Amino acid sequence: MKLKSNLIAFLGILCLISVSCSSDSSNGQVPVSGGSESIEVAERIISLSPTATEILFAIGAGEQVVAVDDQSNFPVEAPMTSLSGFTPNIESIAEYQPDLVVASYDPGDLVSGLEALEVKTVLQSAASSMEDTYAQINELGVLSGQEAEANELIETIRSDLSEIASKKVGEGLTYYHEIDNTFYSPTSKTFLGKLYSLLGLANIADPAIEGGFGWPQLSAEFIIDADPDLIFLGDADWGESAETVAARPGWGSLTAVEKDQVIPVDTDTSGRWGPRVVDFLRSVRSSIEEISG
């Protein structure tokens, strides 16, 4: 594992060297059409957000990406480094000599610090709807000079999602999506909840919306009382499974457990609200179809 991450870091450095050599030949000053001020196309992009990394590669701007953070594990060719998106260090970011830094989170001084170094910084916080995601894709398209591809990607996602949602396979079913084993869960007003709604599923966490909670921590007894038809385990990568759920005190009698409807979901595709939400929703749909036969 250690070896692998070292290898990835090494590849990242190789990538960096090749890009920095090639950038001398290109002028890097291509103005982007539209808008009153011309935007310089970014040639040395650092992404500190796994979602942004996926978007950049999906719109064909991968070549311009010189480094990505330690959580950006997709696609494999992304130059993963030890840079952190949670506790970003401005000096180590600056060492890559980026002309654009994309981050999802500013702990306080990231944007101002990088701006002091005259590095353009864009904050793309977690999307709360598909429209947010489309706006982020478009923004990255403009900044990387891949606007046409970005718009194409947006259209593809739109049509894929409407195709997946054309059949409401979840109609009449309730679900509980588990973020972790202390029962944090998204309501229907979150990005994730909105995706599930596309399939016609009803969310048991929705009574918590009243309190203004997008991601409430539910009581165990509330979940048992609500008795969801389906349980989606967003924490399967942290060791939760149908077996561990069944073994929890009081959970054995749940419909989802008795009918074997506890479904592990991929942490990355369900947690990064970029192009791969399509894969996530497709996998959810097929597991529901499998269950309903």
Add this chain to the structure above:
Amino acid sequence: MYIPTDEKDRFTKPVTLSKSQLFIALIAVLITAFAGLVFGPADLGMKAVIQELLDRLPLIHFDSGLSSRQQAILFEIRLPRVVLGLLVGSMLATAGGAYQGVFRNPLADPYLLGVAAGAGFGATLAIVLDIGDGLGFLDPVPLAAFAGALIAVALTYTVGSGRGRVDQVTSLVLAGVAVASFFTAVQTFVQQRESETIRQVYFFVLGQLRTAGWNEVTLLAPYTLICISVIYLARKRLDALTVGDEEAGSLGLDVRRMRLITVIAASLGTAAAVAVSGLIGFVGVIVPHTIRLIFGSSYRVIIPLTIFFGGAFLVVADLVARLILQPAEIPIGVVTAFLGAPFFVVILRTAWKN
């Protein structure tokens, strides 16, 4: 130092716990435990809960009409949670009372002395290193927590007991703050390094009774019983200690030994409580002091009543934690800190006046 004016009288007069005081304490436990079983985000109905509980008694049969899921909520979620609340609350409050006695410091509390932070660090280390679990009360997590707790209390006491310009009350609290910050920092460092296990550990810091099942109860119960018994047996000596080390020694008390045994019992109990429920602060300040204000300042009254009221207090705090934003929950540590921090300020001011 904070010694009430009636201190000397108190030691010479025989002080005993009255039956009515004990009765009140018992009623408080029963009422809060019952409330803890009846109220929650799932509406089971009070009548059905009573019937279901009676049904479990031998030779009595009732059909409460609760579904198997509702029965599971009652017996596998609420009941262990109430029992755990009683055990943890009782342990933390009694440990607080014991620390206040041995350190002769009204602000001593597992949380403020850094004991809880030390225990949290020990537990975190055990979780991160993944040294086995499911061994019942021999689970390494509470044992590691105990080691952390003992180191923390020893550090706090060593650092805080030096004679200087700052009075002892303040100096012990300051030392506790330093030690707690240190252990919290080390714990955070370990967490950052081990992001794989970070989620599990994170909830240690906030305190929880939420995922409690019978496993946690069986893990904690033996520790609580032993440690509380030791502290209970020390209640007279704690009274003797209030007059000062030398005087207590002249009364035939081996002060060092007594202090050591009491601190070990309080720290072991705290560590076990922290290992199952995370860091729940201020219980050890609020409960013994309220009892002191209402029922008198002898440890022969404070310790036994604290055992009961500590449990009752935490069950109520847990009820608030699960009801105030239902169906969402808030960490119980937030509730106790919300109530405890203002209370702490009042105690601090009283201590200054004396």
